[in-house]
Amino acid sequence: xxxxxxxxxxxxxxxxxxxxxxxxxxxxxxxxxxxxxxxxxxxxxxxxxxxxxxxxxxxxxxxxxxxxxxxxxxxxxxxxxxxxxxxxxxxxxxxxxxxxxxxxxxxxxxxxxxxxxxxxxxxxxxxxxxxxxxxxxxxxxxxxxxxxxxxxxxxxxxxxxxxxxxxxxxxxxxxxxxxxxxxxxxxxxxxxxxxxxxxxxxxxxxxxxxxxxxxxxxxxxxxxxxxxxxxxxxxxxxxxxxxxxxxxxxxxxxxxxxxxxxxxxxxxxxxxxxxxxxxxxxxxxxxxxxxxxxxxxxxxxxxxxxxxxxxxxxxxxxxxxxxxxxxxxxxxxxxxxxxxxxxxxxxxxxxxxxxxxxxxxxxxxxxxxxxxxxxxxxxxxxxxxxxxxxxxxxxxxxxxxxxxxxxxxxxxxxxxxxxxxxxxxxxxxxxxxxx
Numbered sequence: 001x002x003x004x005x006x007x008x009x010x011x012x013x014x015x016x017x018x019x020x021x022x023x024x025x026x027x028x029x030x031x032x033x034x035x036x037x038x039x040x041x042x043x044x045x046x047x048x049x050x051x052x053x054x055x056x057x058x059x060x061x062x063x064x065x066x067x068x069x070x071x072x073x074x075x076x077x078x079x080x081x082x083x084x085x086x087x088x089x090x091x092x093x094x095x096x097x098x099x100x101x102x103x104x105x106x107x108x109x110x111x112x113x114x115x116x117x118x119x120x121x122x123x124x125x126x127x128x129x130x131x132x133x134x135x136x137x138x139x140x141x142x143x144x145x146x147x148x149x150x151x152x153x154x155x156x157x158x159x160x161x162x163x164x165x166x167x168x169x170x171x172x173x174x175x176x177x178x179x180x181x182x183x184x185x186x187x188x189x190x191x192x193x194x195x196x197x198x199x200x201x202x203x204x205x206x207x208x209x210x211x212x213x214x215x216x217x218x219x220x221x222x223x224x225x226x227x228x229x230x231x232x233x234x235x236x237x238x239x240x241x242x243x244x245x246x247x248x249x250x251x252x253x254x255x256x257x258x259x260x261x262x263x264x265x266x267x268x269x270x271x272x273x274x275x276x277x278x279x280x281x282x283x284x285x286x287x288x289x290x291x292x293x294x295x296x297x298x299x300x301x302x303x304x305x306x307x308x309x310x311x312x313x314x315x316x317x318x319x320x321x322x323x324x325x326x327x328x329x330x331x332x333x334x335x336x337x338x339x340x341x342x343x344x345x346x347x348x349x350x351x352x353x354x355x356x357x358x359x360x361x362x363x364x365x366x367x368x369x370x371x372x373x374x375x376x377x378x379x380x381x382x383x384x385x386x387x388x389x390x391x392x393x394x395x396x397x398x399x400x401x402x403x404x405x406x407x408x409x410x411x412x413x414x415x416x417x418x419x420x421x422x423x424x425x426x427x428x429x430x431x432x433x434x435x
Contacts, residue, residue: 005425006362008167009418012160016421017414020156021138026082027120027145027152030183031066031095034079036118036155038088040099040180043159047166049101049178052198053088057179058096059195064188065232065337066095078142097182098193101162102175105432109174110203112431114424115381116158117184121148126408133411148410150210150399155180157208157421164425172432177202179381186232187340190377194384204349204431205385205392207378208420210412211399213370217413219398220363220423221370222353223345227394228277228303229310230375232338235261235321239330241287241294251292254330255285258296261324265300268316274305276313299337303375307341343379346391353393356426362419363398370396395423 009016028036037053045051067075072095080086097118125131125139125146133139140146147153162178179198183189199205214221237258242251262280270276278300285296302317304310318334325332357366372394382392399416403409 005164005429006360006422008164009160009422009425012163013418016156016160016417019159020152020414020417023152023155024133024147025138025141027140027142027147028075028079029122029145030119030185030188031063031097032072032075033097033118033182034076034089034092035082035084037092037097037099037180037182038079038084040118040155040159041088042085044099044101044162044178047162049103049162052100052102053098054091054093054096057098057100057193057196057198059192060094060096062192062195063095064339065183065186098189099180100198101178103165103169104175105169105172107173107434109432111175111177111201112204112428113177113179113199113202113206114158114161115179115181115205115207115378116154117151117181117189118155119151119182119185119189120145121185121406123148123406123408128409131409131411132402146408148407149185149405150412151184153210153412153417154208157417157424160421161424161428164421165428168429171434172429173434174432176428176432184377187230187338187375187377190380191339194380199381199385200388202385203390205381205390206353206395206424206427207381208395208397208424209372209376210397210416210420211401211405212372212396214367214396214398215401216398217400217416218364219367220357221367221396222357222393223350223369224372224394224396225369226371226373227342227379228275228305228375229307229342230301230303230340231310231314232301232336233317234335234337235298235300236333236335237296237325237330238333239292239294239328242292244290244292248292252294252330253292253328254296255293257324257328257330258283258285258298260327261298261321264320264324265317268313268320271304271309271312274309276309277303278313278317305342340375340377341379341383343382345393346386349391349393352430353395353427356430357423360423360426362422372396
């Protein structure tokens with residue numbers, strides 16, 4: 001390899017940071033990433049990638065937790081007003097905001113894929129002088145949306161990697177796929193992309209995250225563990241309203257059904273084979289103190305260190321939700337809102353990536369493993385690639401954080417963007433260099 005990848009990435013640092021800050025300022029939440037996705041698609045097309053968007057990469061039947069049609073229309077209009085290309089937005093109808101760029105190099109070789117999530121959180125960003133995005137003028141201008149998890153950085157890394165690889169393409173063989181995923185928050189987006197078969201031919205798959213368990217710049221792990229399988233669920237109870245004083249016996253109380261369910265859900269026995277979790281995060285019900293509530297909504301999630309444990313908690317939750325409906329003679333409607341499997345890294349790929357990290361001179365500390373301690377639907381990509389005979393790994397790139405993930409004051413050290421991009425670039429070159 002004649003080109004020094006780190007030097008090449010370093011020349012792009014200014015634009016890398018500029019891209020991250022632009023995405024941060026125009027934060028978009030799950031399935032509404034129209035501006036972000038259109039920028040990604042337009043950039044990839046300009047660089048010479050074959051670009052697939054919308055239905056080409058998203059299976060509508062598998063999408064979960066999609067906003068209403070009117071909300072999507074409003075977000076499309078906002079994206080265009082904020083500079084999105086209408087022609088790309090028009091190909092993302094229904095919230096199908098996934099994008100994939102593919103480049104086939106001149107000679108045959110392996111297929112390597114990198115995945116980057118694009119969505120922001122449902123968080124109101126802090127308006128404080130000590131919060132750098134606010135102070136420097138790149139805090140989110142979109143109400144109720146904030147990049148509080150670093151996905152703006154991930155997308156900027158992916159776009160810079162795309163540019164780097166085009167500049168060394170004559171030295172490469174095989175194929176690279178750059179996957180930009182919507183709706184990671186709430187673990188809603190990966191499954192719908194995997195269902196389209198876009199990674200079925202992938203030999204090597206790499207995902208990554210800034211921060212999480214590694215909160216010091218200059219650290220990295222190529223072996224992320226601790227992925228929790230999870231299921232997200234909305235439960236809606238529908239009863240019959242009535243006057244609480246004049247005719248209480250004619251009502252059917254949805255609130256009491258939901259409250260009974262909430263208490264008993266948290267009483268599910270934990271599993272002996274590993275960590276198990278359940279949480280009711282939202283209970284909404286009632287219209288007035290003298291009205292028997294006819295509507296109640298529960299928003300809950302289950303988790304487990306394995307898919308088996310998560311399924312145990314989930315099935316127990318279903319039984320309790322249905323039993324509460326029967327107790328109060330109300331109707332129950334269940335809507336899946338997201339899920340993710342557990343996953344393990346491929347040892348051989350981890351070993352090769354670790355060797356690349358060790359010889360890159362990018363990191364002061366290379367950890368043998370790091371615990372994510374949560375759920376990430378990148379596991380669906382990893383699982384599918386492994387099922388098809390390929391190898392998969394998930395990296396964590398260390399960075400100092402101004403506050404924890406999903407906090408309204410979240411920010412990270414932008415210097416970590418350079419090392420992350422350079423590491424992925426070196427990995428691509430390692431796997432795709434002409435022999």
